[in-house]
Amino acid sequence: MPSFDQETLRADFPVLLREVDGKPLAYLDSGATAQKPRCVIDAMGSFLSERNANIHRGVHFLSRNATEAYEASRQTIKAALQVPDTHELIFVRGTTEGINLVAHGLEEKLVEGDEIVLTIMEHHANFVPWQILAERCGVKLHFAGLKEDGSLDMEEWKSFFNERTRFAAFTHISNVLGTINPVADMVSFARERGVETLVDGAQALPHGPVDLGTLNPDFYVFSGHKVFGPDGIGVLIGDREKLNSFRPYQSGGDMIQRVSVNGTTFRDVPERFEAGTPNISGAIGLAAAFQYLSEIDWKLAFAHEENLRSRLSSELEKTGDVKIFGSAEGKAAIVSFFPGFAHPHDVGTILDSAGVAVRDGHHCAQPLMDYFGVPATVRASIAFYNNDDDIDAFLEGMAKAQRFLA
Numbered sequence: 001m002p003s004f005d006q007e008t009l010r011a012d013f014p015v016l017l018r019e020v021d022g023k024p025l026a027y028l029d030s031g032a033t034a035q036k037p038r039c040v041i042d043a044m045g046s047f048l049s050e051r052n053a054n055i056h057r058g059v060h061f062l063s064r065n066a067t068e069a070y071e072a073s074r075q076t077i078k079a080a081l082q083v084p085d086t087h088e089l090i091f092v093r094g095t096t097e098g099i100n101l102v103a104h105g106l107e108e109k110l111v112e113g114d115e116i117v118l119t120i121m122e123h124h125a126n127f128v129p130w131q132i133l134a135e136r137c138g139v140k141l142h143f144a145g146l147k148e149d150g151s152l153d154m155e156e157w158k159s160f161f162n163e164r165t166r167f168a169a170f171t172h173i174s175n176v177l178g179t180i181n182p183v184a185d186m187v188s189f190a191r192e193r194g195v196e197t198l199v200d201g202a203q204a205l206p207h208g209p210v211d212l213g214t215l216n217p218d219f220y221v222f223s224g225h226k227v228f229g230p231d232g233i234g235v236l237i238g239d240r241e242k243l244n245s246f247r248p249y250q251s252g253g254d255m256i257q258r259v260s261v262n263g264t265t266f267r268d269v270p271e272r273f274e275a276g277t278p279n280i281s282g283a284i285g286l287a288a289a290f291q292y293l294s295e296i297d298w299k300l301a302f303a304h305e306e307n308l309r310s311r312l313s314s315e316l317e318k319t320g321d322v323k324i325f326g327s328a329e330g331k332a333a334i335v336s337f338f339p340g341f342a343h344p345h346d347v348g349t350i351l352d353s354a355g356v357a358v359r360d361g362h363h364c365a366q367p368l369m370d371y372f373g374v375p376a377t378v379r380a381s382i383a384f385y386n387n388d389d390d391i392d393a394f395l396e397g398m399a400k401a402q403r404f405l406a
């Protein structure tokens with residue numbers, strides 16, 4: 001039975017117990033990478049110390065064991081996300097590789113004059129691969145803008161669809177604004193017009209489960225390290241038929257049917273896109289993370305994150321001379337702001353000296369920074385393991401920053 005005992009859950013994350021320069025760590029940078037619970041660390045450690053072998057190739061006990069563990073991880077994650085039968089799960093390095101794989105596959109499908117609809121709030125990972133594709137194929141890109149509150153301007157987004165539109169890629173949750181996009185409506189709007197969709201779920205899964213059976217986009221991608229799992233592993237879930245029609249993204253061992261001097265034939269997904277030895281322990285760690293997350297009551301966890309976010313946000317506003325970006329209804333616990341009194345980097349440095357880890361910079365979203373006319377922001381990103389002490393430390397750090405820098 002899922003539950004939410006915040007203190008117990010927090011204690012599952014060993015790194016949160018450490019100090020920075022004699023001060024308790026207040027980790028508010030989970031949007032960059034999330035901390036790992038003990039069970040993920042243990043699952044990887046026990047695989048490496050007791051079952052390590054290469055997969056798919058060996059007949060010996062350890063290899064069979066490792067193959068079983070790797071394939072079981074795929075099934076655990078598919079079940080957690082309710083991946084429909086029409087789709088397959090491919091292990092990749094992360095969101096970035098997943099999107100590049102799809103963009104690469106589309107290269108042979110699109111022709112000059114075709115169009116792709118994007119949004120201005122995309123991370124560079126969901127921006128640059130499409131720009132490169134556009135250059136190679138002569139495809140036109142459209143970027144939908146935002147409303148005042150940082151929500152997507154859906155009227156504008158819809159207005160870009162026409163008979164030349166082939167593809168739409170959009171983030172589930174903005175890594176800068178915390179805006180949760182109406183992805184279900186977006187997927188069905190596109191599908192009704194025969195347009196394929198890719199949803200960037202990198203910031204969504206850390207804030208609650210996603211039902212891909214219901215959402216049913218053509219492609220969904222995310223990174224293990226942001227969802228309390230290991231780094232160097234991520235997932236692309238995509239329509240099996242469409243993926244099988246893509247040219248292999250990388251080639252080598254394990255993805256072939258038959259190789260001869262006269263040519264090579266390729267396997268279907270998932271192996272088609274898992275050339276070479278994959279990140280076996282990473283897949284096992286990621287499945288452990290999903291198992292862990294399935295035991296959390298996400299209604300309560302999301303409400304807890306929202307309480308912390310709204311407290312941080314309203315107290316921050318009271319300090320004056322900060323501009324917060326993104327106040328969309330029901331947003332996720334990410335607070336980005338521009339401090340009018342100093343450069344975001346200096347604010348980040350002072351916060352660091354108070355034991356508070358935040359992110360300052362453009363957050364790999366330079367087009368969004370340009371849209372707002374700022375070079376960078378400070379971003380506090382909250383996860384369910386944060387507590388009021390973390391918010392207190394942040395607010396004290398901000399008061400210090402204003403004293404020193406204003």
Ligand SMILES: Cc1ncc(COP(=O)(O)O)c(C=O)c1O
Nearest residue numbers: 094095096123125175202203223
């Ligand atoms: C919304 C979004 N998409 C994509 C990425 C890229 O993820 P990765 O670097 O793990 O590939 C990030 C990382 O911050 C992100 O926040």
